Amino acid sequence: MSIRIAIAQCAPALGAVRRNVDMHMSWIARAKAAGARLVIFPELSLTGYYLKDLAADVACAADDPQLAPIAKASVDLDISAGFVERSADAKLHIAQGHWSGGKLIHVHRKVYLPTYGIFDDGRYFGPGDRFDTYRWAGGTTGVAICEDLWHVSTPYLYAAAGATIVLAPSASPGRGVAEGGDLGTAESCRLMDRFYASYLTVYVVYVNRVGHEDGIAFWGGSEIVAPDGTVAARAPEFDEHLLVGEIDPDLVARERARNPLLRDEREDIVLRNIAGRLGLPFDRRD
């Protein structure tokens, strides 16, 4: 049985949380009307991305009343949305929450905070420290927020832990306009999505935003890539778009039967290798 999901390729306002909550409500209504079981928003969809010092102004706890409308709306369909989380010990994190049945069921905190070139995440945020999978109606899932996905180990760890879906909410700035190719960033992202989907036999759900912040354009191009490497659905570049597509658990099973790379994966060797290099104890437990 396929599960229908929707990607809200939207343009959040920078620092205007209430306005963004209202904006989410209208996309949620559209996703619901399209019959989706889950609607996914991009990285920091409730706050905007290049926040700088605004990060502290818009931060809130995961159970803050300003997120209550999102929780309430998740009675009808699951919602994955991005916000700045202020942890109990007052650290700021780039977070993606998953609300289901009126409750927050999972929060992923961005682990890899790009702080180079046009990125300055590490100046304003603290890193997450785990890649945990969780379950919802669509299956076992892991969340990779933007830069998280660029680290090969992230989708690897999720797939190894049993995920069949990797949700990748992003705020990817478009750059690279050389002749004879696609937008440079689009080329890299598509290569990544297809590679992970095919070789880890998972669904990669790439959710990028659009619009501008301080002259930087987010390029959109959200897509759902199936474990056979086919692009199940793809949104246009630069324009707002509700992308609807299907996740088919049977296809995951068929691909893993045909191509049992994950079954044969030797995590023990990976672990022994890394533990040895870092000088950590490693006891093989049979």
Place this chain on the structure above:
Amino acid sequence: MTSALARTGVIRPDPKDPSPLRIDEVLVRKMLVLFIRDETTKARLRRAVVGVSGGVDSAVTVALATEALGPENVLGLFTPYRISSGDSRDHAQQLSEKFGFPLEEVPITEQVDAYFRAPKEKVDRVRIGNKMARERKSIEYDRSWPDGIVLGTSNKTELLLGYGTQFGDMACGINPVGDLYKTQLRELALSIGIPEAIVRKPPTAELWEGQTDEGELGFTYPDADLILYHMVDRRLRPSELIEHGFDAQLVTRIRELVRRNHYKRVMPLIAKLSLRTVGHDFLYPRDWEAD
């Protein structure tokens, strides 16, 4: 157009190979139109003001603005000084007719000459040129009130070389063409229908008679752009460029212009005193929105 095959090779710094500078004009046009529309709206403005000199940089800027905001929401200002050429006026008018935006002529001769009548000493032509550039910009800002944004027309080559007047032609609300080298801008110009005569004529600021950019700089834009591309975009050191056969004197000169004029590209320095200071550690995005 080159074949996609050009992209399959490694990009090498080669003084004889200008192909790394080629751009996807369709993509760039789309990105810049969206940029103008989005950033103008975010500033809660609805019109654009562009100083249209008759040159290629302002031609591209004004054409993109008409596409982004509609020609009726774009004001072109032609601001001649007495030495400005008739060609410049004709070209500005051609653009106005072709892209449908209103063009107004506001001469600056009287105020500039009146100002320089007072000093007793001989005034260097650079001072007069700077005054002209700032006079023009003050008119553009005046005409942008109350709901317009001044569009910048300084290209990446000029910005990097510092070949412009600070708070003069370099001043603007937003700049759609500042990440395009001159040669890239020419390529874009042809693809969006800027008349060839405008694209091909020798670039000049027309700040004094006979002035041309390339004459004053002492090198050509294609040569400078290729060096800047490898130095800035591809992060090669000057010594590496020289090893790859680029002219040593030219590389050194360009590098020095980039360094010396960096002050023109950044906000003025503010003396740090307090616990939180504008520009140092009071860091909010410009597109700071509110509920």
